[in-house]
Amino acid sequence: MADSARHELFDEDFLTRLGGLHLIVKRLAASTTPGPVHSGAVGDGLEFADHRAYAPGDDIRFIDWPYYARMEKLLLRLFHKHSESDVAVLLDCSASMAAGGRAEPFDYARHVAAALAYVAMGSGRRVVLLPFASDLGEPMRTGRDRANILPLLDYLAALPPRGKTDMLAAAVSFDHRYRHAGTVFLISDFYDGREQLPDVLARLGNRRRDVVALHTFSPEDRDPAPAGPVQLEHAETASRVNLQITEPLRDSYRRRWQAFREELEFACNSRQATYVAAPGDLPFDQLILQTLRQAGVLG
Numbered sequence: 001m002a003d004s005a006r007h008e009l010f011d012e013d014f015l016t017r018l019g020g021l022h023l024i025v026k027r028l029a030a031s032t033t034p035g036p037v038h039s040g041a042v043g044d045g046l047e048f049a050d051h052r053a054y055a056p057g058d059d060i061r062f063i064d065w066p067y068y069a070r071m072e073k074l075l076l077r078l079f080h081k082h083s084e085s086d087v088a089v090l091l092d093c094s095a096s097m098a099a100g101g102r103a104e105p106f107d108y109a110r111h112v113a114a115a116l117a118y119v120a121m122g123s124g125r126r127v128v129l130l131p132f133a134s135d136l137g138e139p140m141r142t143g144r145d146r147a148n149i150l151p152l153l154d155y156l157a158a159l160p161p162r163g164k165t166d167m168l169a170a171a172v173s174f175d176h177r178y179r180h181a182g183t184v185f186l187i188s189d190f191y192d193g194r195e196q197l198p199d200v201l202a203r204l205g206n207r208r209r210d211v212v213a214l215h216t217f218s219p220e221d222r223d224p225a226p227a228g229p230v231q232l233e234h235a236e237t238a239s240r241v242n243l244q245i246t247e248p249l250r251d252s253y254r255r256r257w258q259a260f261r262e263e264l265e266f267a268c269n270s271r272q273a274t275y276v277a278a279p280g281d282l283p284f285d286q287l288i289l290q291t292l293r294q295a296g297v298l299g
Contacts, residue, residue, distance in 0.1 A: 085182025167193035
């Protein structure tokens with residue numbers, strides 16, 4: 001893909017904000033708090049973490065000899081030990097993610113996928129990015145190095161939102177083909193997959209995987225503006241319905257939408273998955289660094 005296509009979606013502002021994630025990820029990675037994304041230990045990882053005092057029995061290969069030459073004190077260099085399990089990011093690329101020709105919800109989901117991959121690579125994890133609609137698409141695999149982010153951005157920029165959703169078929173295929181994934185991020189609007197969601201989560205959580213469901217939606221999805229007479233078209237089936245939008249109808253819609261969101265959260269909780277609301281007006285760096293930390297996913 002030409003650089004211009006990537007830059008149109010992932011502009012300089014996005015790359016600058018990714019740089020902020022880079023700095024904070026280092027601090028997160030140095031934490032001694034256990035978590036699914038990172039474990040800190042003495043080892044032969046690629047990124048230096050900290051020092052501690054040498055104790056008898058420690059591996060002398062990790063003694064900081066230049067420091068000893070200056071200070072005559074034995075310190076052990078600590079590194080981040082890399083996990084062998086991959087991080088999988090499943091991105092809903094069905095037509096409903098850009099319903100009505102609106103690119104913003106799908107663009108937001110792609111930004112979130114890129115930021116999650118960047119965080120994972122910053123913690124020394126390999127990432128497999130998997131688009132899906134009626135089944136899994138072609139994967140994009142990365143190494144453990146953040147330098148892999150540019151090919152991943154090119155890949156994301158080229159993804160089109162199209163087709164019908166069959167989330168369960170995609171989850172079954174994933175379970176069979178990606179046995180080494182330890183953490184799974186599922187990014188979707190869930191509009192055409194909520195009935196399947198308990199079975200989807202069971203499949204994704206098989207083999208003791210950690211599953212995080214990121215529910216992406218636009219502010220208009222949650223609270224539509226008054227519009228008078230409208231014609232609604234289903235993004236995936238092209239079926240249409242004429243409506244007169246009134247204030248009582250809007251109130252009813254808001255209640256139904258809140259019930260829908262709570263249904264998703266209940267399905268996640270019942271399957272030991274983590275539900276995270278990801279509205280399109282929430283800055284993605286806030287989602288990654290605050291919301292996901294508060295949910296116990298990072299840090």
